[in-house]
Amino acid sequence: MVVRGDRWDEPGTGGPVVTGIDGGDAGTAVLATALAEARARQVPLVVLHAWADEPPAEPAPEAVVEAGRRLLAEQVRPGDVEDVRVERVVVPAHPRRELVERSRSAQLIVLGDRGRGGFPGLLLGSTAQALLHHAGCPVRVVRTARPPVRP
Secondary structure: OOOOOOHHHHHHOOOOOEEOOOOOOOOOHHHHHHHHHHHOOOOOEEEEEEEEOOOOOOOOOHHHHHHHHHHHHHHHHHHOOOOOEEEEEOOOOOOOHHHHHHHHOEEEEEEEEEOOOOOOOOOOOHHHHHHHHHHHOOOOEOOOOOOOOOO
């Protein structure tokens, strides 16, 4: 956990917990941690799926948006989140920029140490690195990658 920003919200007050889901294997652990944090803080959870490297010049094709909605529906099942208000957000935006922007009104960002891309030896992916340096609120990084095995 890295505490960024200049505020600390009491339980039941302040902004939501925000997490990003990319469809990778770590999504289950990241989502479970974000749900536990939202429960403990008694605030809503925003589950974000963003996929574009740059904002598109045109609206995203409906098939791409629908695929993101299906991903969130599969990952965030109603029975798992009965006691937490969950907002599912699908946006054609760069994940780092979208999460940094949402951190300005969130009380906590929860994300995995690495996404689907990157190199196996990296300790943190580019999104986690960006949030640790630029978030407007505390950031909790869930360790999901296994360290490389050295001979």
